[in-house]
Amino acid sequence: MMKQKHNFVVSGIAAAALIALMGLAGCSTTAGVETTGKTSWDEQGARTLEKNVVFNSSGLKGDLQIVDLRSVQAGDLMRAQATLRSRDGDTLQFQYRFDWYDAGGLEINSGSGSWKPVLLTGRETKTVQGVAPDPRAKEFKLKIREME
Numbered sequence: 001m002m003k004q005k006h007n008f009v010v011s012g013i014a015a016a017a018l019i020a021l022m023g024l025a026g027c028s029t030t031a032g033v034e035t036t037g038k039t040s041w042d043e044q045g046a047r048t049l050e051k052n053v054v055f056n057s058s059g060l061k062g063d064l065q066i067v068d069l070r071s072v073q074a075g076d077l078m079r080a081q082a083t084l085r086s087r088d089g090d091t092l093q094f095q096y097r098f099d100w101y102d103a104g105g106l107e108i109n110s111g112s113g114s115w116k117p118v119l120l121t122g123r124e125t126k127t128v129q130g131v132a133p134d135p136r137a138k139e140f141k142l143k144i145r146e147m148e
Helices: 002-029 058-063
Strands: 033-041 047-055 064-074 077-086 092-101 116-120 125-131 139-146
Touching: 033 064, 033 077, 047 064, 058 064, 058 139, 064 139, 077 092, 077 116, 077 139, 092 125, 116 125, 125 139
Parallel strands: none
Antiparallel strands: 033 047, 033 139, 064 077, 077 125, 092 116, 092 139
16 A cells, blocks of 8 residues: 555656656747846836846847837726837847736736737837736736747
8 A cells, every 4th residue: 555655756756856847848938038027116106117137048149139118008908119220130029028017016917918029120119919818917028039
């Protein structure tokens, strides 16, 4: 009886290891650049946007620059805009999408945004935009990855 229980535990560990490996394999599609915008208010009550850029891809880090990041309230929905510039003389092809979060940092409509293609010719600047799917959105992440 004890041997069967041990085999179940080993099988559970093997299943957990397989799930972990599948998770690691999924990391190959992780965004190469993540830009975060979070709404906050200053001492006078004026709305401000806290910005953060994280490069997860050394290739994109050298070739792509986040020039500007903004957000506004369009009615009751948050609208975000990012200006991107190619630092390279060659053409850059990548994909982007916006993910949206509520004031507590919880993702809204997880994974529902589709990846959109962008083509930047040498040293070109383009603006990409997104509109939150829900009025609860107070933060966003612009995710950028190399073309698949």
